[in-house]
Amino acid sequence: MAGSAAVAAAQAAFPGIAFAATKVDVPLDSLSWKKAPCRFCGTGCGLLIGVKDNRAWAVKGDPNAEVNRGLACVKGYHSVMALYGKDRLKTALIRKNGKLTPAPMKEALDLVAAKLKETVEKHGKDAAGIYGSGQWTIPDGYAAVKLFKAGIGTNNVEGNARLCMASAVTGFLSSFGMDEPMGCYDDIDHADVFVIWGNNMAEMHPVLFSRMLEQKAKRPVTIVDLATRQTRTSMAADKSILFHPQADLAIANSICYEILRNGWQNRTFLERHAGYWRGKEKIGYGLEDKFQFQDKLEKISIEDFQKLLEDYAPEKVAKLTGVSVENLRWLAAQYGDPRKKVTSFWCMGFNQHTRGTWINNLIYNVHLLVGKISTPGNSPFSLTGQPSACGTVREVGTLTNRLPHGFVTNEEDRKHAAEIWKIPADRISPKPTYNTVEMFRALDRGDLKFLWIQVTNPMVTMPKLKRYRDAAQKEGRFVVVSDVYPTPTTDIADVVLPSAMWIEREGMYGNSERRTQHFEQMLTPPGEALSDTMQLIEVAKRMGYGNLFPWKTDEHIAAIWNEYSRFHDGPKHNMATYEELRARPGVIWPVVDGRSTKWRYHAKYDPAAKGDSWDFYGLPDHRARIIFRPYEPPPEVPDGDFPYWLTTGRVVEHWHTGSMTRRIPVLHQAVPAAYVEIHPEDAKRLNVKNGDAIRLSSRRGTIVLPAAIDKRGRPVPGTVFVPFFDEGKLINELTLDAYCPISAQPDYKKCAVKVERA
């Protein structure tokens, strides 16, 4: 912008914002402040909600919450406004003659129960399923698992966390035998070096990023941003390293190579606490219907491991990765320096990856080689994106292959569950059915005829969206959607059930650092809206499964917690009591003798660990696994017809599909619509200026978006970035439904597109 133009623009820069809402005199001292975890991301900030006269008026960060210590982000501060969109769903809707028509809740629940029953009787148990979410509270997920796995007897239970952290789970399971991070956010207070892999933390985990910046202001701390796109995170980092999409696999291996070449490995740690393995290779991409894959690990020697890494010497992979030899060596030196504590953070860049499990394994390899794990500040830290992806989907196990704290394929786990649920053990099917992508493919094929979708918006988030939208609308499919606002997903529903949202009901979430957080019911839900838990219980009762849900309405959350937490009994996973959860702004599990275990797998911090140091007790030999995983290319790479990479993601103002944040005026007015970020050189070549319309096309779809050149992000040349929150600009029409064969999590970060001036 030229100087004079800038001044002219600045002079016109005070248009003013009209928050033209009714102003009511509510003196501050008349509010009662109640604690709740934030509704939005997986950070799990503690908020205090100012409530009076059955309305929420204000929010402040909870100074007693260890996660955020009184700070929130713009979404948290305005979160209560998401309750008050004029178009809140307050009554049930039933599709009659092709049109969604208001109906009494009772009639809608009767219909859902009748259809579910009829589907099971006519087409078998596995013709009906439920697709929930990492926004399900723990009781919601528990009720869903119990109804479908213990009641109906099908493993057709999935959660949208399959699209968001399934690779983190399979990474943890293969490397450590148990899910979820060993460390906690306190690692931020101890680490000397932070390496952020493919995660724009400044926008996606802003409060944790602020905690990191606070450390930087206090003491010498190095922040490294490794990404395919320069963002606010890069701008705040000490070093920004850009790489080619998919090259993270080669970078991590190159770091391992350099660590061993320089002798930086922690030999004592490795001899006592780790072993070397390799898995299957050339494992496919899950693009075909009914794709099946089972990984198999085999033991190798350290020499084998070192030999396999030879292909990843920095000078051999500099070209492939786009990272200079010097930077690859510098990165390895950060991990290798014995005086430095290193914490790595990642989120969707690693997890939404056709080799998502592999890249999770590889980052553990790096930390394990130097023994920087399970001690304060030494932490490979997998972040999550939803408020209860960990608490509900991972811990309750709302996935086809899971049970609360177990697996359907494990006989002991089935017996344990059957005992707690007081059902015959053979009621629980030992066979996993569909992962999320396969579930929607089954709906398309007609193998699945009834699908209940709760607290998520797959008609915005599914990759290769058109196939799955068409599938849901096919004749003979019955789709129930429980939500709080109309969305593209309620558009395709046969029945819409209005849900009670967040603090309109009681519940618990579980955040990224194993912290369980309770919130009480503060407000009455609007109209006939009902919590997802109660919707499930009401349907269960109508189907004759009332004995599985014998609790009184006013005590059902406490009763569910008390029953559910029995699954986790023991020092490795023990949960806080209901009373503790009510009293405190979140408690990290395992809780042993009333105390939280902040770092797992080390005897100094973890009562379950034996010996005097590390004990990776999740695995039979108590040794963490260093698993060799090679670089393999993604299934679709840019070519002559589709010469650009497309990558997708979020912005700080909007959360998930924007169905809540877009109804908060401050947030919507900040970022009202999607756009496409393009590198200035690419824009120049296309003769495109900021705001000009650009047409993006992939083999699956086309979209027109305004160009954003050097706004808040700058992708590497040959790459474009589009945020996915805008239901008016569905970028997932273009994305590819390839997934990691081990985790079944799709890759939203890489597909090939054509970019033209529209």
Add this chain to the structure above:
Amino acid sequence: MRLLVRVAPLLAVLIAMAGVVVSVEGRRAPEPPLQEPANALPADRGSFRRNLGAYPEQPQRTLADYYRRRAYPNAPPVIPHRSFNEKAFGGGSCLACHREGSYTPPLKAWAPITPHPELTSCVSCHVFESEAAAFAITEFRAAAPPQLNRRAMPGSPPAIPHTLEMRSDCLVCHFSGASPKEIRTTHPERTNCRQCHAAVESPPADGTSRFPQ
């Protein structure tokens, strides 16, 4: 010296507006990191010294201007002016004006001083506005701004009608170039504000308040 302090942020803004990312670190000796214990008294972080004599005779802003930027009283205000560099971070961008609160001729305005300059990721809480219409109508009801001059007795010092989270440096709002005229203090030299002015907010029953009771 005072002139330099007032002009330097302006230069930084102009350079930033020209599309160049500038670092203002090194412009002045870095201040020690600000530590605020959970139950701190309101802290004067030097805004009084910085602003003494440096603000206009006639305040420009009114309390209505102040609240117009907020979705409800105590909400983080939005950024009413055009973004200079959407990627930039506080230390190199926002704080160039909002740490000192100097006069900014291109905007014809005094920049409000942030009460929490230790938080540098400004755009995680303060977002830019655009002219867009609402996505959906909201039925959120904002509380009216708190009443001023709430005194226990005639003549007693008025109570503080707002929360103090992130805003415990009283003088940045009550004595600076951007101070709304209704709330500008007549006696900025007395910096221990809460010696006389008590917070009206009653501590919640569950003991979650950070403030001394």
